[in-house]
Amino acid sequence: MSKPAEFVIRPKSTGIIAMLLDLWRYKRLVVYFSVRTVRMRYKETILGWLWLIIRPLIPALISTVIFGKLAQFPSDDVPYLVFFFTGMSLWTLFNTALLYATRSMRLNRRLVTKLYFPRIIIPLTSIAPFVLEFFINIAVLIGIFILFYVRTGVCYVSFRPALLLCGIFFLATLILAWGIGFVTSILNAQARDVRFTLPFVLNMWYFITPVIYPLSFIPEKWRPLAILNPMTAIVEGFKWSILGRGELNIWYVVYSLVLVLLVFSGGLYFFSRAEAKFIDSM
Numbered sequence: 001m002s003k004p005a006e007f008v009i010r011p012k013s014t015g016i017i018a019m020l021l022d023l024w025r026y027k028r029l030v031v032y033f034s035v036r037t038v039r040m041r042y043k044e045t046i047l048g049w050l051w052l053i054i055r056p057l058i059p060a061l062i063s064t065v066i067f068g069k070l071a072q073f074p075s076d077d078v079p080y081l082v083f084f085f086t087g088m089s090l091w092t093l094f095n096t097a098l099l100y101a102t103r104s105m106r107l108n109r110r111l112v113t114k115l116y117f118p119r120i121i122i123p124l125t126s127i128a129p130f131v132l133e134f135f136i137n138i139a140v141l142i143g144i145f146i147l148f149y150v151r152t153g154v155c156y157v158s159f160r161p162a163l164l165l166c167g168i169f170f171l172a173t174l175i176l177a178w179g180i181g182f183v184t185s186i187l188n189a190q191a192r193d194v195r196f197t198l199p200f201v202l203n204m205w206y207f208i209t210p211v212i213y214p215l216s217f218i219p220e221k222w223r224p225l226a227i228l229n230p231m232t233a234i235v236e237g238f239k240w241s242i243l244g245r246g247e248l249n250i251w252y253v254v255y256s257l258v259l260v261l262l263v264f265s266g267g268l269y270f271f272s273r274a275e276a277k278f279i280d281s282m
Contacts, residue, residue, distance in 0.1 A: 034128035076245035097127035101181025158244025182267030
């Protein structure tokens with residue numbers, strides 16, 4: 001009896017450029033996975049899409065009472081709810097996107113071992129629900145602005161050309177979450193320690209990022225250390241672009257954006273090198 005022929009499928013080329021070109025060829029699959037991930041997140045829930053509004057509002061109201069009323073943290077001369085919700089919208093995007101990008105490869109391990117497609121699609125599309133939630137949060141934030149305008153007659157949105165810069169900080173947040181997620185998704189698939197360690201790291205990261213307080217709240221001597229955190233300038237810049245308050249140092253922003261691009265490039269490189277070994281070990 002003759003031995004069945006053995007076929008080995010190998011990519012024509014490897015590396016970051018080849019992976020990105022392969023990703024472009026499978027762009028329809030990117031859309032499919034993104035829609036699939038969004039649908040699965042709210043499938044079989046009683047409240048369904050109402051969670052998009054409930055989830056950000058409850059933490060915002062609790063934090064407003066604790067940090068705004070009881071602890072009396074400064075808020076750059078705007079109502080604390082407005083101040084906090086603006087920064088929290090961007091931080092929540094980063095936090096949840098990174099957590100689910102980290103879990104993505106392990107959750108889809110059966111799929112990646114049975115079918116061939118660019119595996120980078122999985123961590124890329126895993127954050128689709130949280131991009132949607134971010135824009136829902138922005139819609140809720142607009143509702144908060146309208147509520148305060150009706151009550152006080154003051155508009156806390158700064159309508160000026162700099163308002164468009166919030167899009168840059170939004171993209172920087174996504175790119176940073178992807179860059180780190182490319183690495184942690186592979187590491188988490190190999191060792192569950194990453195899954196347990198990352199939430200702890202993100203909780204610490206949250207408190208050293210100016211979300212519940214403005215950058216001006218940090219003493220001057222400690223501020224250069226705080227700027228080493230790339231999310232500091234990103235969150236502060238996001239609040240500045242929308243509210244017109246806070247501090248925006250162009251050099252801090254440039255540093256953060258350069259660091260974000262370096263992290264993203266490093267994450268892509270790591271994923272392209274580790275992907276094959278990861279699949280073989282599953």
